[in-house]
Every structure is written in C-alpha cells, then in structure tokens.
Amino acid sequence: MIKSLRNQLVLALCVLASIVGVVQGVSSYQLSKAGMSALLDLRLEQVATRMRAGFAESLPSIPARGSQSERDIVITIWKDEQATPYRSTEPSLPLPRDAPAGFVTTAVGGDEWRIYTLREPSMVIQVAQRSAVRHELTTERAVNTLWPMVVLVPLVWIAVLLVVRRSLRKLNSLGAQVQAMDVSHFQPLSTTGVPIEIRPFVDSINLMIERLAQSIESERKFISDAAHELRTPLTALQLQADNLQPHIAPRNQERFRELRSGITRSGGLIAQLLRLARADAALQAEMVTRVEVGAVVVAAVAEVLPIAMKRGIDIGADEMASAFVQAVEADVGIAVRNLVSNAIRYTPDGGQVDLSVQVRDDMVWIDVTDTGPGMAEELLPRAFDRFFRANTQIEGSGLGLSIVKAIATKYGGSASLRNRHDGQSGIVASVGFPSA
Known part of the structure; x- marks a missing residue:
C-alpha cells in the first residue's frame, strides 16, 4: 500500500481526538454518576431533616400497605422504645432500626436500599431509596452527558480532514508543478505561501532543477556543436569518395561501396543529431x-x-x-x-x-x-x-x-x-x- 502523508496525519489526529473524546466521555460519565448519587443522598438527608422539624406528624399513622410506588422514597420514624414504627410510608418494609447514623447501603426485603438514618434522643428517622432506582436515575443522567461527545468527535474528524487537506494543498500544487516539468520546460518551484518547515525541501528541489537544467543544456550544446563540427568533414569525405570512385579498381568496388555506405550512415546520424538539437531548442x-x-x-x-x-x-x-x-x-x-x-x-x-x-x-x-x-x-x-x-x-x-x-x-x-x-x-x- 502506498503511504500517504495526508492519510497518516488524518488518521493520527483522528485517533488522538477519539482517545481524548473517549477519556473525556468516561470522565464525564463517572463524574455525572457520582454527582447524581451525591444529589440523591442530599435529598434523603433533607427529607430526614424536614421530618425532625415537625413534618413527621403529617405522615399517615396507618398507610395502606403497598400503596407507594417503587420509585418513591420510604420514610420510617421510630419513637422511644416502641417495637413498631411510629410513622411509616411503607409499613411492610422492615428498615433496620439499629442502622448507624448516616448513610448505609444494605439489603432489605430482597432489594438493595440506600438508607439515611438520623438519630435523636427520643426519635430515629430513616429515609430509604431503592439502589436500582438510584442506579437508573444516575445512569440516565450520565448517559445524557455523552451526547455532546458523540456529536463532537465526528465533527472533529471532519475538521481534521479539512484542515489537513487545506494545509497540504500547497504540497499538491508543488507536486503538480514538478509533474508538469519536462526537459524543455524547467521552472523553479514557487516558494510563495510555502510553510517554513517545507521551505528547505523546496529550496533543495529548486537547486536540483537548476543543476539538471544546466546539465541538460550542456548536453544539448554538446550534441549541437558536435553535429555541426562533424557535418563539414563528413560532407567533404562524401565528395572525395564520389571523386575517387572512377579510379577504384573493379576488384575493390565492393569494399568501396561498403565505405560509402558507412559514410552515408554517419551522415544520417549527424543529420538526426542536428534534428534532435533543434527539437530540444527553445521554441x-x-x-x-x-x-x-x-x-x-x-x-x-x-x-x-x-x-x-x-x-x-x-x-x-x-x-x-x-x-x-x-x-x-x-x-x-x-x-x-x-x-x-x-x-x-x-x-x-x-x-x-x-x-x-x-x-x-x-x-x-x-x-x-x-x-x-x-x-x-x-x-x-x-x-x-x-x-x-x-x-x-x-x-x-x-x-x-x-x-x-x-x-x-x-x-x-x-x-x-x-x-x-x-x-x-x-x-x-x-x-x-x-x-x-
């Protein structure tokens, strides 16, 4: 496979942008989950604080069992040494009264719960939320943070392709100039708009073009001069051979014809060299x-x-x-x-x-x-x-x-x-x- 500088640059920059995007996406995802989890914990703590401030009396003393949605939080209030909860939004859920103050994650009734316990001298307030619900909420919010990255990374790829293509446009132009050159048209490459990093390379090519032009010009001059110098003696030799023919003995006529044929071939070669010199000359x-x-x-x-x-x-x-x-x-x-x-x-x-x-x-x-x-x-x-x-x-x-x-x-x-x-x-x- 022919290697392309443009393809290598585009691939390298796209891979780099993709890696940065993935790292940024994973970081945003984790930070969003952690932030959402902290926010839900704060919500449990705030509800417990409200219950301590007197809102506990607003809860029903005998709620209907199973009437609460699975996504709602559960509040249970214990008083004094009573064996049953003083107030509870879900009496069928036996939250652990002896849980330590603060947050704890434990299994209750076959499900995993996140429980916040607030202990007072005469009251224990517990606010709980299913871990599955918390996971669903945090994941949903965290996934939403990935959408900008999903959209941004392809846009970065397109931007990289356009920038690299634009940056290498001058190289393509220089390449076209070099490809258009032939032995009759030698022109130095233009350095206008050439990036600083490429300037030494272009200067080297221009120096090579100059030397090549000088070498070809020397070759053309040599061919032209040699053909001109050889044409006169060959013409004279041809005339002398024509004048000498009547004086050649019959037994030497075959050899003389071979001599004249060689002179004729040499004259043809000189004529071709002169035509080549004229063809190579500037128009x-x-x-x-x-x-x-x-x-x-x-x-x-x-x-x-x-x-x-x-x-x-x-x-x-x-x-x-x-x-x-x-x-x-x-x-x-x-x-x-x-x-x-x-x-x-x-x-x-x-x-x-x-x-x-x-x-x-x-x-x-x-x-x-x-x-x-x-x-x-x-x-x-x-x-x-x-x-x-x-x-x-x-x-x-x-x-x-x-x-x-x-x-x-x-x-x-x-x-x-x-x-x-x-x-x-x-x-x-x-x-x-x-x-x-």
Whole structure:
C-alpha cells in the first residue's frame, strides 16, 4: 500500500481526538454518576431533616400497605422504645432500626436500599431509596452527558480532514508543478505561501532543477556543436569518395561501396543529431504558424514513397480529418517523417503502412500503423529513449522516436507507441499536437 502523508496525519489526529473524546466521555460519565448519587443522598438527608422539624406528624399513622410506588422514597420514624414504627410510608418494609447514623447501603426485603438514618434522643428517622432506582436515575443522567461527545468527535474528524487537506494543498500544487516539468520546460518551484518547515525541501528541489537544467543544456550544446563540427568533414569525405570512385579498381568496388555506405550512415546520424538539437531548442514564437496537418502528412508520405514502392510496401490513409495546429511546419514534418520512416524500416517487404489524422479531445493525433513484428511490451516504455533500438539487426540511429517525443513535448503534445490488438502484428505510433 502506498503511504500517504495526508492519510497518516488524518488518521493520527483522528485517533488522538477519539482517545481524548473517549477519556473525556468516561470522565464525564463517572463524574455525572457520582454527582447524581451525591444529589440523591442530599435529598434523603433533607427529607430526614424536614421530618425532625415537625413534618413527621403529617405522615399517615396507618398507610395502606403497598400503596407507594417503587420509585418513591420510604420514610420510617421510630419513637422511644416502641417495637413498631411510629410513622411509616411503607409499613411492610422492615428498615433496620439499629442502622448507624448516616448513610448505609444494605439489603432489605430482597432489594438493595440506600438508607439515611438520623438519630435523636427520643426519635430515629430513616429515609430509604431503592439502589436500582438510584442506579437508573444516575445512569440516565450520565448517559445524557455523552451526547455532546458523540456529536463532537465526528465533527472533529471532519475538521481534521479539512484542515489537513487545506494545509497540504500547497504540497499538491508543488507536486503538480514538478509533474508538469519536462526537459524543455524547467521552472523553479514557487516558494510563495510555502510553510517554513517545507521551505528547505523546496529550496533543495529548486537547486536540483537548476543543476539538471544546466546539465541538460550542456548536453544539448554538446550534441549541437558536435553535429555541426562533424557535418563539414563528413560532407567533404562524401565528395572525395564520389571523386575517387572512377579510379577504384573493379576488384575493390565492393569494399568501396561498403565505405560509402558507412559514410552515408554517419551522415544520417549527424543529420538526426542536428534534428534532435533543434527539437530540444527553445521554441521561437515568431516562427509559429497555423499548420494544416493533412498537407504535412501528404508531403511526408511523398518523401518516403520511393523507398516504400521499391520494397512493395503499400502506404494508405484510413482517415484524414481536416485539422490545424499552431507550430513550426518543419517540426511537424520531421515528426511525421520519422514515424513513417520508422514504420517502413520495420515493415517487411510487401507489407502495409496506414496513416490517419484525427481530432480527439482538442488534440490532433497522427497515427501510423504498420504490419511489422511489433515490440515486446516491456520494451515499449523505452522506445522513446535516445539511441535505444529494439532490433539491432535493422539499420537505424535510435534517435527517430526521441526526436518525435521532443517535438511533441515542445508544443505541449504527446507521443505514444503501442502494439496492435486487431488480430495483426505491428505497431501503432502516434504523435499529438494541441488543436488550433
């Protein structure tokens, strides 16, 4: 399971709030029960005091047995040495006359009672209440104190979630900025509104971005300079080879052709390196125009058509939607030509290459589908790496798809590669540009 800082914070704070709520609830519950019990004791004591003040005479001398509710208190008054109570609200209940002064909890008549005894020289006053009734009253009042906690704890959970989400919103924004970066768009992360605790981390990332940008810029400059420096001597070497050909002995013609082939491959590699350097270069807004994608595709196909015809490869078009993009026309042409050239290179003689132009989700997609052998699924993510070649038996520089990716990225587009799943072998190579 992927760990989430937000989830960990929310869980930890919710657990802490829950523990505090439970402890507070238990404390309130116990304190409420103790307070209610003390209040009921005070009530018994006050009733006994009233009986001593002369209210005893108001009690009936012979009450009806069993006429009192079980929830009522029972009052019994003893006088002098009489064996029977002087007054009692429930004569059938034999309260213990010899109970000590004050409060005592004891069993009487099969029930547990809480009895308060007030002793006077000529009178003993006892006020009793069933313990079950007291427990019911105290529990009912104590449970009522738990309702605020039951409501408050979920509200605290919601508040914790909202606070943590709001606190980490800046991190999410920084994460989105980092995710949007690519080799053609390096921008330092904004430190506005960043918490103090995260500032050193953001500064470290900005320093890393700066160093990475410098390193990539150095690599781009090296590739561009090397390609420019190598192009001139290779061109001169090609001219010298052409001039030398008539003077080569017939028995050395095969070796000479291999030499010229090597020079041609080197020249192609230098040309690809120059295209890669241009694709990586910053976009110049004044060179951007409204480009008709269909016309670019037709021009790219016309350029590679002689090679396809020589090998018997059929180049067709499935769907050619009318679409326009804002770009440098040469860049779009290079991207399309690289995809088509790649498809022809990997398609066997007599195969088929189909092109289509579609507009999907405000993107203009150019799809090139071949009938080649396809590619192992685990190699597909590496297909756009520079100098990567899935099949070393087929001639190529390993830069064609890298150039396509760099051009698409420069315009905010995308490039993809996938195997066909329509019952035939082959690759579907796609490049997309934002629709104009």
